[in-house]
Amino acid sequence: MVVLALLFNFVFWYVTLAHPQFGKRQLLQYNSTVIDCSQFNRQEYQHTCVMAPEAIEGPYFIDEDLYRKNITEGKRGIPMDLHLVFTNAKICFPLHEAKVYVWSCDSRGYYSGYTRFNPDSPPPSEDKPPVGDSERFLRGVQRTNLFGKVSFESIIPGFYYGRAVHVHVEVHIHGKVVHIAQLYFDEKLLENVENTPEYSEGRKVNRTKNEEDLYYTRDNGKDSIVNTKVTCKDGKIERIEASMTLGIDPDHERIPIYEF
Ligand SMILES: *[C@@H]1O[C@H](CO)[C@@H](O)[C@H](O)[C@H]1NC(C)=O
Ligand SMILES: *[C@@H]1O[C@H](CO)[C@@H](O)[C@H](O)[C@H]1NC(C)=O
Ligand SMILES: *[C@@H]1O[C@H](CO)[C@@H](O)[C@H](O)[C@H]1NC(C)=O
Secondary structure (H helix, E strand, C coil), X not given: CHHHHHHHHHHHHHHHHHCHHHHCCCCCCCCCCECCHHHHCCHHHCCCCEECCCCCCCCCCCCCCCECCECCCCCCXXXXXXXXXXXXXXXXXXXXXXXXXXXXXXXXXXXXXXXXXXXXXXXXXXXXXXXXXXXXXXXXXXXCCCCCEEEEEEECCCCECCECCEEEEEEEECCEEEEEEEEECCHHHHHHHHCCHHHHCCCCCCCCCHHHCHHHHHCCXXXXXXXXXXXXXXXXXXXXEEEEEXXXXXXXXXXXXXXX
């Protein structure tokens, strides 16, 4: 018995402490199966009720009710309209009144509230660094409408040390965190964005490509690449419309984790 208990303790210690990413993680098994919506008589939602991959929250989430659609605050960068639709993947139905947080870095890789961290250097080693300034650019909250939709006016995020370009999304229902995602962009688009001065000029670090990012590869990032409609002018990207449908389980509670 003692041996078993010790063994159990060791395994527990090994899994949760030595590898906190396993102990703290509360990810649903990613399941891209299309649910048969006809069983609910909701065939029109077929192919949208797929469980979306989950991701980590990262260190820069700020839980403030910044209800607004336009989150740019005049930040330089390529304008991006972001349209997200959330469905309750268990019943193939739009998720109404879910609280959706969106946040990302600016074109130079800075996060508002954490502008003391240099995007060209490795990230802080603290688990969850305290908010350090009153900037709130590129953060916003919206509630989903009857069609499960929210829209934001933002910019394509820039890049920072060690991470693929991404937008954070977190969904709360009745005060509970039910889904945490990171949305990615097509590499071809990013190559173009990277070549514009407001994103690349004077940077001391190269952009991490999607496939080079361990979180992207581990958390099924390729299934979190937004659909984009690109508008060009004089051979340059003028703006993009990015959209995605995310099927989620509104009864699943996530424990946010702060690993970088
Ligand atoms: C994925 O979800 C579908 C529909 O709910 C289910 O039938 C299937 O067993 C699931 N697959 C896994 C691997 O969990
Ligand atoms: C969003 O707000 C910024 C100022 O913060 C403004 O310059 C921009 O025109 C606004 N965008 C739209 C589409 O209204
Ligand atoms: C960035 O990439 C270029 C070209 O591949 C390389 O020469 C340079 O050393 C890289 N810079 C850094 C900081 O890794």
